[in-house]
Structures are given as structure tokens and as C-alpha cells.
Amino acid sequence: MSGPSDFQPTNPALKWIERRLPIMGLVHSSFVAYPTPRNLNYWWTFGAILSMMLALQIVTGVILAMHYTPHADLAFKSVELIVRDVNYGWLLRNMHACGASMFFFAVYIHMFRGLYYGSYKEPREILWILGVIIYLLMMATGFMGYVLPWGQMSFWGATVITNLFSAVPYFGESIVTLLWGGYSVGNPTLNRFFSLHYLLPFVIAGVVVLHIWALHVAGQNNPAGVEAKTEKDTVPFTPYATIKDAFGVSCFLLFFAWFIFYMPNYLGEADNYIPANPGVTPPHIVPEWYYLPFYAILRSIPNKLAGVVAMFGAILILAFLPWLDNAKTRSSKYRPLAKQFFWVFVVVCLLLGWLGSKPAEGIYVVAGRILTFMYFAYFLILLPLLSRIETPRPVPNSIADDVLAKTGSKSTPMVSTVLALLVAGGLLAGGMQHARAAEGQEKPPGNKWSFAGPVGKFDRGALQRGLKVYKEVCASCHGLSYIAFRNLAEAGGPGYSVAQAAAFASDYKVKDGPDDKGEMFERPGRPADYFPSPFPNENAARAANGGAFPPDLSLINKARSYPRGFPQFLVDFFTQYQEQGPDYVSAVLQGYEDKPPAGFSLPEGSYYNKYFPGHAIKMPKPLSDGQVTYDDGAPATVAQYSKDVTTFLMWTAEPHMEARKRLGLQVFVFLILLTGLLYFTKKKVWANAH
Amino acid sequence: MHACEPIAGLRSYGKGANRTILDCLFRPDWPGKVVFLPPRGPRAPAATFGRDSSVSGAVPLAADEKGLGIVTTASSADHPTRRDFLFVATGAVAAVGAAATVWPLVAQMNPDASTIAAGAPIEVDLTPIAEGQDIKVFWRGKPIYISHRTKKQIEEAQKVSLSSLPDPQPDSARVKAGHDQWLVVIGICTHLGCIPIAHEGSYDGFFCPCHGSVYDTSGRIRSGPAPTNLPVPPYTFVSDTKIQIG
Ligand code: FES
Numbered sequence: 001m002s003g004p005s006d007f008q009p010t011n012p013a014l015k016w017i018e019r020r021l022p023i024m025g026l027v028h029s030s031f032v033a034y035p036t037p038r039n040l041n042y043w044w045t046f047g048a049i050l051s052m053m054l055a056l057q058i059v060t061g062v063i064l065a066m067h068y069t070p071h072a073d074l075a076f077k078s079v080e081l082i083v084r085d086v087n088y089g090w091l092l093r094n095m096h097a098c099g100a101s102m103f104f105f106a107v108y109i110h111m112f113r114g115l116y117y118g119s120y121k122e123p124r125e126i127l128w129i130l131g132v133i134i135y136l137l138m139m140a141t142g143f144m145g146y147v148l149p150w151g152q153m154s155f156w157g158a159t160v161i162t163n164l165f166s167a168v169p170y171f172g173e174s175i176v177t178l179l180w181g182g183y184s185v186g187n188p189t190l191n192r193f194f195s196l197h198y199l200l201p202f203v204i205a206g207v208v209v210l211h212i213w214a215l216h217v218a219g220q221n222n223p224a225g226v227e228a229k230t231e232k233d234t235v236p237f238t239p240y241a242t243i244k245d246a247f248g249v250s251c252f253l254l255f256f257a258w259f260i261f262y263m264p265n266y267l268g269e270a271d272n273y274i275p276a277n278p279g280v281t282p283p284h285i286v287p288e289w290y291y292l293p294f295y296a297i298l299r300s301i302p303n304k305l306a307g308v309v310a311m312f313g314a315i316l317i318l319a320f321l322p323w324l325d326n327a328k329t330r331s332s333k334y335r336p337l338a339k340q341f342f343w344v345f346v347v348v349c350l351l352l353g354w355l356g357s358k359p360a361e362g363i364y365v366v367a368g369r370i371l372t373f374m375y376f377a378y379f380l381i382l383l384p385l386l387s388r389i390e391t392p393r394p395v396p397n398s399i400a401d402d403v404l405a406k407t408g409s410k411s412t413p414m415v416s417t418v419l420a421l422l423v424a425g426g427l428l429a430g431g432m433q434h435a436r437a438a439e440g441q442e443k444p445p446g447n448k449w450s451f452a453g454p455v456g457k458f459d460r461g462a463l464q465r466g467l468k469v470y471k472e473v474c475a476s477c478h479g480l481s482y483i484a485f486r487n488l489a490e491a492g493g494p495g496y497s498v499a500q501a502a503a504f505a506s507d508y509k510v511k512d513g514p515d516d517k518g519e520m521f522e523r524p525g526r527p528a529d530y531f532p533s534p535f536p537n538e539n540a541a542r543a544a545n546g547g548a549f550p551p552d553l554s555l556i557n558k559a560r561s562y563p564r565g566f567p568q569f570l571v572d573f574f575t576q577y578q579e580q581g582p583d584y585v586s587a588v589l590q591g592y593e594d595k596p597p598a599g600f601s602l603p604e605g606s607y608y609n610k611y612f613p614g615h616a617i618k619m620p621k622p623l624s625d626g627q628v629t630y631d632d633g634a635p636a637t638v639a640q641y642s643k644d645v646t647t648f649l650m651w652t653a654e655p656h657m658e659a660r661k662r663l664g665l666q667v668f669v670f671l672i673l674l675t676g677l678l679y680f681t682k683k684k685v686w687a688n689a690h
Numbered sequence: 691m692h693a694c695e696p697i698a699g700l701r702s703y704g705k706g707a708n709r710t711i712l713d714c715l716f717r718p719d720w721p722g723k724v725v726f727l728p729p730r731g732p733r734a735p736a737a738t739f740g741r742d743s744s745v746s747g748a749v750p751l752a753a754d755e756k757g758l759g760i761v762t763t764a765s766s767a768d769h770p771t772r773r774d775f776l777f778v779a780t781g782a783v784a785a786v787g788a789a790a791t792v793w794p795l796v797a798q799m800n801p802d803a804s805t806i807a808a809g810a811p812i813e814v815d816l817t818p819i820a821e822g823q824d825i826k827v828f829w830r831g832k833p834i835y836i837s838h839r840t841k842k843q844i845e846e847a848q849k850v851s852l853s854s855l856p857d858p859q860p861d862s863a864r865v866k867a868g869h870d871q872w873l874v875v876i877g878i879c880t881h882l883g884c885i886p887i888a889h890e891g892s893y894d895g896f897f898c899p900c901h902g903s904v905y906d907t908s909g910r911i912r913s914g915p916a917p918t919n920l921p922v923p924p925y926t927f928v929s930d931t932k933i934q935i936g
Binding site for chain 1: 773776777779780783784786787790794795797798799800802803804805807808810
């Protein structure tokens with residue numbers, strides 16, 4: 001897009017096409033010959049990383065849509081079935097879900113980079129505004145995508161976010177009803193969100209084309225912030241930028257793969273593994289981490305309308321940045337004051353994000369207000385003021401001068417900023433792990449799980465014993481409805497043979513029908529049948545259990561968590577600690593105490609449990625020593641039962657965990673090799689250009 | 691930088707424009723003639739190259755092509771094999787990665803585990819089917835016809851001379867020995883997949899309404915566009931009155 005290309009292929013067939021549709025010339029001039037500043041640093045590779053992420057999200061999303069059912073009664077289950085039954089479904093789902101987080105992570109770096117180097121300044125205003133539009137579209141897409149699994153967070157996130165529009169004077173209620181297609185969030189809402197979630201990424205792709213077009217008209221900004229003047233200032237896009245981008249993308253993929261294969265739920269909410277329930281709001285509603293700063297702004301303003309306006313204003317203000325900051329010097333490298341305030345602003349944003357994950361009470365509210373003020377002050381007071389009072393340092397005459405001045409100097413500041421940002425990002429991400437942060441809850445003791453860590457595997461013996469405990473104890477009240485008997489014979493499971501699984505299934509009576517006469521009948525279970533639930537419906541279950549609903553146990557280990565606190569969750573990222581759920585479940589199983597501590601009044605029909613949030617649990621102590629007979633010599637103790645049944649329930653929550661970790665190892669070996677090769681290739685290619 | 695682009699960073703370029711993109715992309719000869727910046731001020735050339743000078747070992751040539759202070763190096767001659775090996779290895783590893791990534795994206799289209807499990811064998815009780823009657827059951831989403839043939843139908847099926855059949859097959863190859871009265875066929879027309887109607891057509895077998903294929907009492911094609919006989923699904927007699935399909 002640097003003017004008409006005079007690219008001419010030699011092949012007669014290609015020539016014929018090129019004469020009629022000069023597409024090869026377009027590609028050549030945009031991605032091969034396109035002159036790119038020779039002093040770009042690695043922050044500039046995030047453009048390529050974002051393009052890759054968009055493509056990846058679209059590909060995985062289109063695939064997931066092939067298996068997903070957008071219906072309020074079926075959506076949650078269909079997502080679970082994708083993960084459990086579809087070939088590589090777990091991989092595709094993890095890629096898409098973690099991909100959304102990675103996409104936002106990359107876009108924030110991309111935006112901060114633009115902010116720091118003044119990439120929004122003349123003549124790149126439109127380019128910047130297109131970027132803000134892409135960001136807004138991304139937020140809408142991400143939000144609607146998060147609704148689709150139809151878990152508790154999906155449902156209540158949808159409720160809270162759509163209710164933002166009820167703040168609109170006069171029309172608020174009508175707008176919200178219009179968005180819902182009903183009187184509350186329900187099936188019509190889910191259906192339209194699915195449709196729009198499918199549509200918007202293509203709109204984003206369209207705006208990205210405009211974004212790149214605008215970029216190629218104005219040319220790339222660069223760390224020096226001076227325009228390219230002669231050809232000494234630039235290198236052709238291919239191979240220089242191509243190889244550098246490829247190396248950047250490869251590094252990013254390593255980071256991404258860490259989440260996909262080892263920490264798929266690190267950025268998610270345990271509550272979203274509980275199916276949507278319009279009657280119960282989770283104790284702490286938090287949006288996905290990438291919305292947290294804006295969520296904090298929303299909550300720190302005590303007026304409903306003003307809060308909503310401030311929240312949207314915080315995003316829209318970015319579009320006016322080119323006119324709020326009219327300093328002539330682009331790059332903050334040469335703006336001593338702006339540079340410092342930039343980092344203050346970064347910290348303000350991270351702190352806002354952290355606050356967004358905290359309950360809106362006490363000191364958090366005050367801090368939220370101060371930080372909200374600082375956020376807006378940066379744009380509305382500081383930047384306009386700085387452009388008047390700041391004396392910038394002299395900028396280099398040309399990009400070439402900048403490169404020469406730097407050659408041989410170290411690039412350590414870059415490395416340390418990356419590290420600082422990673423740590424800060426982890427802090428922000430972990431800060432939101434709040435799903436079950438109930439007050440007065442004791443921290444479950446840690447356990448040594450055979451399935452923990454990067455090469456963890458299920459202990460087959462524990463799985464088989466756990467199945468026995470489930471069958472003889474838990475199954476009288478709790479269902480296991482996502483597990484089919486055939487799963488017992490699948491790789492990575494309890495290790496039964498197909499015949500054993502079939503025999504196990506035939507012990508169960510399964511309802512089937514209607515037969516020729518229209519009657520339902522019972523028949524022995526088959527491998528394809530799912531574990532039958534002990535109660536026909538939720539009401540029956542409640543009636544039989546003193547009003548409490550014994551939850552289905554298939555996903556219990558993923559649906560329960562407890563806050564790890566700072567800095568533990570940061571350490572968790574590196575140690576791959578993902579076992580909050582199992583730790584909690586096994587603690588609750590063993591946490592019963594006959595006598596509640598003095599001063600604790602136990603409600604009628606409840607039992608005291610040290611680890612249960614609020615301590616009053618409706619489930620009586622389920623396990624006692626000697627209750628289940630093990631035939632493999634394992635001790636028949638409550639501790640052993642808990643351990644075994646929790647291990648079994650971890651498998652039911654993620655039957656493909658072993659496959660995930662195994663493939664993860666292969667992918668890491670491959671990516672490290674590729675990244676290394678790309679690094680040396682990049683060095684070779686750039687050897688003469690520095 | 692490569693042969694189709696003699697000068698780095700020029701917005702317009704005429705030289706070598708008669709190459710295809712593929713030429714450009716797959717002939718990585720760029721480091722051979724790259725523009726680098728001339729040393730400025732008191733720096734020595736080695737300092738300009740920085741840490742990369744050891745790699746390139748370049749000898750700057752005074753190839754000041756357009757009087758722009760552009761200097762070209764001749765590093766391509768230095769370690770051609772090592773350099774080529776690196777590029778080829780990187781490209782090969784990246785290609786392997788891309789191919790491996792495509793695999794799960796395609797494999798997900800195959801039947802999932804629950805579909806496969808639902809395709810397990812089924813048992814059918816034959817007692818309710820009177821002579822001359824037939825039933826239709828579904829297995830793996832396909833209609834299966836189970837016909838209890840009459841003496842006359844069996845005879846007709848056995849009598850026919852094989853040479854007159856478009857897809858010659860004796861009746862004995864289409865039923866289980868000792869169970870001549872039971873015909874079990876997949877009721878999907880071998881022409882284009884419509885469902886033939888039982889007890890219709892001039893052979894008292896099956897008639898496909900879509901394009902007029904006619905099958906006989908053994909489910910063999912007799913006339914019409916269908917090329918082959920109705921296929922027999924895998925099945926066994928569990929007892930005299932019970933079969934297992936699949
Ligand atoms: S499909 Fe049966 S005749 Fe064409």
C-alpha cells in the first residue's frame with residue numbers, strides 16, 4: 001500500500017492474473033517490499049502477534065461453533081461435551097478461552113506501546129482511532145463469548161453488563177429488554193449473543209484491514225518518533241520485519257502454550273463451572289481480568305448513571321488522545337516528564353485492575369476513587385499540561401542516526417520492563433482469583449496429588465478406589481451426569497477394560513423408551529449410558545435433602561476454589577499449582593467436627609465443617625473409617641477415602657488431563673526448538689542491517 | 691533483501707521486478723546484498739557492526755549504487771552452507787509445526803466419542819415379525835430393513851439366474867445359512883441415498899421412488915439407475931429369534 005506496485009511476475013499464468021487483479025503486487029508492496037523503520041524494537045512485534053491471535057480465535061471459534069449448542073438448557077452441557085468427547089475438543093476449547101485472554105494481553109501491550117511512543121500523533125490519528133474501535137469491538141466480542149458457556153459467571157456477567165444500559169435516562173429499561181429479548185437474561189439473550197459473537201470477529205477483521213491500510217499510508221512510527229526520510233532509515237518488510245515478527249510470535253506462543261496446556265483455568269473463574277442458575281448470584285461477581293480496570297471505575301462512582309458514563313468514558317477518551325496530547329515530540333524517550341508519568345499511568349491501570357477484583361467495600365472504595373481520578377487526570381490534565389510545560393530532549397535527526405547511536409549498547413532496559421510487566425500482569429491476573437472467597441473460611445491444607453505438576457498422572461489405584469467410594473457413598477445423593485460408563489475404559493482414566501466397563505454398566509438400571517406401546521422401561525446400562533442421577537430432578541433432590549441440593553459431582557473439582565492470596569497466586573503461575581479444587585474438596589470431606597466451637601450457633605439440620613464457607617453445611621459427615629472395603633490393601637480410613645474420591649473426581653472433571661499434559665510437553669519441546677532457530681535466523685538476517 | 695529488490699527500503703523499485711513472489715520468498719538470498727549504515731563520527735567500522743560483525747565477517751564493498759552512501763557486503767560467500775542450513779532448518783521446523791497444528795483442526799470433524807459410543811451394536815427381537823412382514827430399525831442413523839420372507843419370495847430370490855443380474859450375487863450370500871427367511875439389508879438406495887419402499891416394484895422387493903430403482907426380494911438391484919445391491923449390514927444370530935446388528 002505504498003503506492004502502485006510495479007511488481008511483475010514472470011510466469012505467464014500469474015502474469016495473466018496480475019494484469020486483471022494485481023493481488024500479488026498488493027501483497028508484494030504491503031508485506032514484502034514495504035519499507036519498515038530499521039529501529040523498531042520488539043514491542044512492535046505485537047501487531048503481528050495480534051493478527052495471529054485474531055486469526056487463531058476465528059479458526060478455533062468457527063470450529064467450536066460446529067459443536068456448540070446455543071440453548072439455555074444445553075449450552076453448558078454442550079461445552080462440556082466438546083471438552084470431553086470431540087476429538088481434540090479440550091485443546092480447541094483451551095486455545096479459544098485462553099486465547100481471548102492472550103489477545104487482550106497483547107492488545108494492552110500494543111496500546112501501551114502506542115501511548116509511550118506517541119503513535120497516535122499526527123499523521124496517525126485515524127490509525128489510532130481505528131485501533132480504539134477494534135478494542136471496543138474486542139471488548140464486546142469477549143464479553144459475549146464469555147456468556148456462551150452459560151455458567152454462573154456467564155449468566156451473572158451478562159445480567160450485570162446488560163443492566164449497565166438501564167442507567168440510560170428514560171429509555172434504560174426498554175433498551176435492556178431489547179437487549180435481552182425477554183424480561184430477564186434467558187434463552188433469547190444467549191441466542192443473540194452467540195450470533196453476534198460469531199459476527200463481530202469478522203467485523204474486527206474488517207477494521208483491522210483498515211487499521212493496516214492506514215498504517216501503510218502513514219508508515220510505521222518507531223521508537224525514535226522521527227519519520228523515515230531516506231532509504232537508509234528503513235529495511236524492507238520481508239525478510240527483516242517478517243523474521244523478527246516470526247520470532248516474536250514464537251516467543252508469545254510459548255507464553256500462550258503455558259496457559260493452554262498447564263494453566264487452562266488460571267485466568268478463569270471456578271464459578272463458571274457451575275451451570276447458570278437464575279436464582280442464585282455467586283458471592284463475588286467479577287468480570288474477566290481484562291475488564292477489571294473499567295469495572296473498578298464503574299464501581300468507584302456512587303451514582304449509577306455517572307458510573308456507567310465514567311466507565312465508557314474511560315475507553316472513549318482514548319479516541320481523543322491525539323488532541324489531548326499535542327506535544328510535538330512523539331516518543332516518550334525524549335520526554336523526561338511524560339516518560340515518568342507514563343509509568344505512573346501503567347501502575348494506575350494495574351492497580352485499578354486489582355481493585356476491580358476486590359469487593360467494593362472499605363478502603364477499596366476510597367482507593368478506587370483516587371485511582372479513577374488519576375486515570376482521568378492523566379488524559380485530561382496531565383497530558384495537555386505537559387505538552388505546554390515540558391522541555392523535550394533533542395530527537396535524533398533520522399532513524400539511521402538513532403540506530404548508529406544505539407549500536408553496541410545493551411538492550412537490558414527492555415528485558416527488565418518485560419519482566420516487570422509480566423510480574424505485574426500476573427499480579428493483576430491472580431488478584432481476581434476470588435471465586436470462593438467466603439469470609440471465615442479456613443485455608444484447606446495442601447496435598448500431594450499424583451496428578452499435579454507438568455507431568456502429573458492419575459494414580460490408577462486411587463481412581464478405582466475413588467470410583468468405589470463414589471458408588472457406595474456419594475452416589476446415594478450426588479449425580480455424576482457427565483461421565484458415561486464407556487469413559488471408565490478410556491485412556492487416561494481408571495484403566496478398566498472395555499469388558500469391565502460394560503459389566504460395570506450392566507449393574508445399573510437405566511430408563512429407556514418409549515417402547516412400541518409408548519411405555520418407558522428399564523434396562524441394564526450399556527457403556528454408552530451416563531451414570532444415572534439419584535434424583536429425577538432438582539426439586540426431588542431438595543425435598544429429600546432438607547432443602548439443600550446435592551450438586552452434581554462431575555465438575556466439582558473445577559467448580560470449587562479458594563483464594564490463594566498474594567503473593568501465592570503469583571508463585572502458582574510458575575509452579576503450575578492448579579489444585580485449589582481438589583484441596584478444598586478433600587478438606588471439606590475431612591473437615592467435620594462433632595462439636596462446633598463455642599459461640600458458633602449451628603442452624604437446625606446443619607453440620608459444622610471447618611472448611612466449608614460459613615461452616616454450616618447441610619451434608620452430614622459422609623465418610624467414616626471402615627465404611628468402604630478396599631480389596632487392594634489400601635487403608636480403610638477417612639483420609640484415604642477422601643484422597644481417593646477426590647482423585648477420582650478430578651478425573652471426572654477433566655478426563656483428558658493426562659493427554660493435555662503429554663501434548664503440552666511435546667508442544668514445548670517443539671516451540672523451544674522453533675524459537676531458537678528463529679532467533680538465530682533473525683540474527684543472520686539482521687546481521688548486516690544494524 | 692534479495693535479488694528482486696536491489697536497494698533496501700526504496701518505495702519504488704524497478705530492478706528485478708520480473709520475479710514472482712515465490713521467487714522472492716523462497717530464495718532467501720537477501721543477506722548477500724544488504725544495505726547497511728556507513729560508520730559515522732569516530733566509530734570504527736567494527737564498532738558499527740557491533741556483536742554481529744563476527745557472524746558476518748563482512749568485507750564492505752564500495753558498491754555505492756546510487757550515490758546514497760549505500761554499501762553492500764559480500765557475506766554470502768562466507769558460510770553459505772551454514773547459512774542455508776539454518777534457513778532450511780527453520781523453514782522445515784515451522785512447516786512441521788504448521789502441519790501438526792492443522793491435524794487437530796481437521797480431526798475434530800470426525801465423529802466424537804459419544805457418537806461412536808452410540809453406534810454400538812443393537813439387538814433386535816424377531817418374534818413379532820410375521821411371515822411376509824418387515825420392520826425398519828435404525829442403527830448408526832441408518833434404516834435397516836428386516837424382512838420375514840415368504841416361501842415364494844425365497845424361491846424367487848434363489849431361482850434367478852445370476853447372469854441376468856446387474857450386480858450378480860446369489861441369495862445365499864445375502865442371508866445367513868439356515869435363516870433363509872430373514873433378509874436384513876441397509877435400506878439406503880445405492881443410487882443417491884433415498885429410502886426404497888418395501889413390498890413395491892415389479893419384483894416384490896423394494897422400489898426407490900426417487901429415480902425408479904427396483905430391487906428384488908433379496909435386495910438385489912434389478913433395474914433402474916442404482917449400480918449395486920442393497921448392502922447387508924454386519925449382523926449375527928444370537929439365537930433363532932434374535933439378531934445383533936453391528
Ligand atoms: S436414489 Fe434411489 S433411485 Fe436414485
